[in-house]
Amino acid sequence: MDTRTLCLGALTSGPATGYAIKKHFEDTFGYFMEVSHSAIYPALAELLQEGLVTVSRVEQETRPDKKVYSLTPAGRVRFQRDLAASPGKHRVRSEFLVLMFFAQWLPPERLRAVVEAQREEFLRLRDAVDCWLREHGSDMPAGMRFTAGYGAAVIRAAIDYLDAHRDELLAAPDTAATASPVDEAASLGPLQPA
Amino acid sequence: MDTRTLCLGALTSGPATGYAIKKHFEDTFGYFMEVSHSAIYPALAELLQEGLVTVSRVEQETRPDKKVYSLTPAGRVRFQRDLAASPGKHRVRSEFLVLMFFAQWLPPERLRAVVEAQREEFLRLRDAVDCWLREHGSDMPAGMRFTAGYGAAVIRAAIDYLDAHRDELLAAPDTAATASPVDEAASLGPLQPA
DNA sequence: AGTAACATGTAACGCGTTACATGATTTG
């Protein structure tokens, strides 16, 4: 899923500037798809050249000038084609979980800090999604409500799991990080013995 | 979180070949951190040059020769340093959820297929994690059990959500994909009006 | 007979992120 396709998708909700598209992404699917502004502007320029969007410059006195982009019929068709062509892969890339996986190699206070930080982040996300659902949920198409509800459900499960198993993890006695520097006896043996 | 750090981490469980490290990753945190073999081999070569791992060539008659890597004390220290230095960011990058977000622009049969495929994938993952917990869970350090349990909890929540809201999504009457090609009246208006 | 598993590498391409660059206004 290309930044260009994402921009076309954002524009299906109406004309917008690059800045507004970025905001839109953050407010809606920010938690499952990050898009940086430095990827959006070049993408919009390419879409313009391909005739998939049009642009109109809007002068503002109190603010910098805007470039408001709109979807052309060709752009709408292209978006549907690209969307349908996407394999729809779902991937999680979590350094947080890698840290938890190797918890025993982390200093206990660092481990605690990481867990707490992630929990705070999840609470923040949960509240943001709940807020969005309350304020915009009823106006939005089924798909957008679905993803918001999905996010809320999964984040809640994560928070519950953290709360239920945090102590178990933090109280772990096998802190290799504070044990003797070289402790070969603690090895689990060779991986995948031949 | 660099592939090199991940390799060092894998070797904390004992000596292994590049191939075994890849397997180890797939079997344990494959669902939250993907590592391709073409990133592992160069990473191991770099670690060797830096003196963080050692290698011993093992000849096999029935199989291609192996290069078994082991962690040096310096490598163990470096791993702990790199691990503690990681910000521990947790990110989800899901084209699946983008597809759901834009469900109205997808042909209904395609939408259904994507949802079913993802559900199957989640079921597969859930079973794999459950199996791992049954078979290895009790031997493993708290951190590894924690991540497995976390995965199981979150995947279960996802499956439950899918089952509870799938029909709602698929039965959506507002399939813009099959509506008149250009339907400006359906627009939600400009994003972020100035 | 064909596929999966075992086993190790290289090369190029694409894409995203970070940093660089600028600048006015509003809010706390």
Add this chain to the structure above:
DNA sequence: CAAATCATGTAACGCGTTACATGTTACT
């Protein structure tokens, strides 16, 4: 007075993925 918001871009760097490359054995 500092920080956030609005607003748009460029350039380089790094990193991961895909494809290319090779070869044997065991299982279905």
